Amino acid sequence: MALEVMAQAAAPIPLDAVFRVASGELLALVGHSGSGKTTLLRTIAGLWRPEVARVSVDGQAWLDTAAGVNLPPHRRRLGVVFQSYALFPHMTAAQNVMAAMDAPDPAEAGRILDLVNLHGLAARRPAQLSGGQQQRVALARALARRPRALLLDEPFSAVDRGTRERLYSEVIALRAHLNMPVVLVTHDVNEAQLLADRMAVIEKGRILREGTTAEVMSDAQALRAMGIREVAVMLPATIAGHDADGLTRLETAAGPLYLPAVAGRPGAGVRVRIMAHEVILSRARPEGLSAQNILAGTVMRIVPGKGPAVTVHVAVGGHEILARITRRAVEQMALAPGDPVHAILKTMSVARDHVAQAPAGQWQAE
Amino acid sequence: MDWTALFLSLRLAGWTVVILLPVSVLAGRYLAYRQFRGKGVVEALVMLPLVLPPTVFGFYLLVAFGRGSPIGQWWQEVFGSQLVFSFQGLVVASIIFNLPFAIQPAQRGFEAVATELREAAACCGLSPWRSLWKVELPLAWPGVVTAMVLTFAHTLGEFGIVLMVGGSIPGETRTIAIAIYDRVQAFDDRSAAVMSLVLVGISLFTIALTFWLSSRLGRRLS
Missing domain, CATH: 2.40.50.100 (RNA polymerase II/Efflux pump adaptor protein, barrel-sandwich hybrid domain)
Structure with a gap:
């Protein structure tokens, strides 16, 4: 029960990475912009196909260039929270959540919105919600698909600091409900250390160091890529x-x-x-x-x-x-x-x- | 007032819109999202009717539809009637000369839908068709509506191409624009004025309708 990823590419961004995320585990891919971490996430989602790659969930291949397998994104059961949330502007919060369900169920949508602390805001459109609330809708929509892997692409970068702190707490609390592999892409080492079980430091498409958060965060050599002052416990x-x-x-x-x-x-x-x-x-x-x-x-x-x-x-x-x-x-x-x-x-x-x-x-x- | 000509024009515009609506959506979406070799050439060809003089364009269509041409012969064999100087011929000509009006605004409409939203739709499990129906069309709608209104209005007013391909057969190819010209030639200024006024009314109505639709849509999104 795990998400396994292998990706190699020369262009448009060099990529050579292998990693595995167990069910219920949160792996943070940490790197500067342009390091290839988002490209790895897009590979998992099926939004990009590297030259040589294999993505499998619980042993089932979503992408296997060697075997000629490449499921389109809508056939991969995954939840994605995009950096700018990408909420459907013409739908209410509840409709956004239901759009990701196999059988739209308003009661279930309400339950999921409650789970992310959006009680009473189901009828609002994205334009009527604050940044933090939009982020919660995006998370609710990702969960509504009952994903076998949850992908978070810089999900906290577009909100102010106070909101971000609250969202961190909420995500930590929500972890009890998440039994699928979770991949968090971030450039913020503090965020990775607060939220992740394991970390992989990405630079030029390669994994410089992978391990438990405590291991990686105490390794000054590995963190050099992210700025030496990040070593922390x-x-x-x-x-x-x-x-x-x-x-x-x-x-x-x-x-x-x-x-x-x-x-x-x-x-x-x-x-x-x-x-x-x-x-x-x-x-x-x-x-x-x-x-x-x-x-x-x-x-x-x-x-x-x-x-x-x-x-x-x-x-x-x-x-x-x-x-x-x-x-x-x-x-x-x-x-x-x-x-x-x-x-x-x-x-x-x-x-x-x-x-x-x-x-x-x-x-x-x- | 030539009511037959008015209804003929409305019928022609209606058929053109009905047939071009799916073309507008599919071709507009394809040109908006896909990158392929020769895309520029295709886009230029689609725009060609806009820059060609109507009489020149009509002349080529007349030659292409005529009994001596492969298209004309094929039509004759399949439908048992000739394509030129017939209502069907007008519809086919109308579809072709309206391509830029039907495709361009729709393409702009689809281009306005953020890539991320389409990716989000796919990641929500929506197949390309459901994504089109549930996410892209509701957002690209103003472009598609504009395309259809322009097509409708342009068909009502087209003169040169209609005259070249269809002539002026009452009840078959005499549209309101040609009827107005006929009336003026016959020094019947009163009829020409009434029919012109009717066209102005219809044009104003369609433009008002577009504005109302797109402002309603704008409100819905904000």
Whole structure:
């Protein structure tokens, strides 16, 4: 039960990629524009045919250039959310959703619209909906087809940041209902890390690095293509309380963590994305420091890179935090695996959209 | 007032529209979405009736439809009547000289439907025919309506080609435009004026209808 893709092409964009997405798994194809990630998505959908390619779902071939199989898009049971949503402007939200059903059923359309939090907006046309609402209709329409694979092409790029944060939470919550392979194409590494189980970094049509989100996001070499400052980890935490001065106190396995106001009730689980280049390391527990978060841990590994920087993996309370620091600093501090160390994180260095609600079920594993 | 001529013109325009409607939709859509070798030549050929002088175009049709031509002979064998100087001949000529009016606006209409919407329709499981019916036509409709209105109005008013191919046989090929010319030749200015006024009325009505239809459609989409 999986989506399997192999694609090779020389033009118009070089392509040489193989990947597999299991049912219920979300794979993010991450790359700059022109990297070929959207072309891979269009190959799966049947909107483009590379010279040599094979696309199969649960073992059934949708496209197999060697065997001469090439189902047209309408014969591939898939859901696609387009970057600009591509909603049918002459239809209401409900009609858009029903257009993707084998047997149009208004009650079912209403149920799916409820699922994406569009209750009461079924009779509106796309022009009467906000960007975020249109995005939800597009998602509802994609799900209405009961797809065997769900494809999301930069689905959050056209909405403002506040809306995007809400949509992230909704998609994370919706994951419990999605038992098909999901492919998310995005250029936003933060988005990929918040939403995806696995990631593939695409550059010039090739997969530079593929693995679990945690693996890929700790690999500075692989992320070089996306900008070196993207190395980051997701730290699970629980909201402990909201302080009067606007800070939220989170409880983590490594100790308390103070962040700028995080939405959610005390007790709610969240995941915090900690950027490695924002973390400072100190041997002694520093005092008289403005930074609010000092987490005690142990150096596990020191991974050198090509440039002057290294990635230090620090174990804090059973989790891992990464710090991008200079090779010179490592030498000055004489850091070695096994050394006790303090990871220091400025409260204000965690952006609001780098905090996501914790997913349910299997997703906790990370 | 030559009512026979008016009804003949309306009948001719009606048949032309009925036959050209599917041609307009299919050819317009094909030219809008497909890229192929010689597309420019095809588009130029479709536009040709627009630039040829009607008498020149009518002359060629007369030669092509005549009893000496393969088309004329074939028609004679199959239908047992001649194509020139007959109502059927007028319909065939009318279809040909209206091709640019029937295809061009429809093509523009289909071109206005975003590629992404057609891709979305396919990804929603709509076959090409259902996509045409449910997504493309509702959006390209103003272009198709414009095409049909232009075809209708242009058929009512065409003079040169009709005269060359059909002559002026009452009840068979004498359209209202030719009847007006006949009346003027006979110094019957009053009849000519009445018939001209009727044509003006019909033209105004069809244009008003198009505007109303497309504004209604515009409202529906916004």
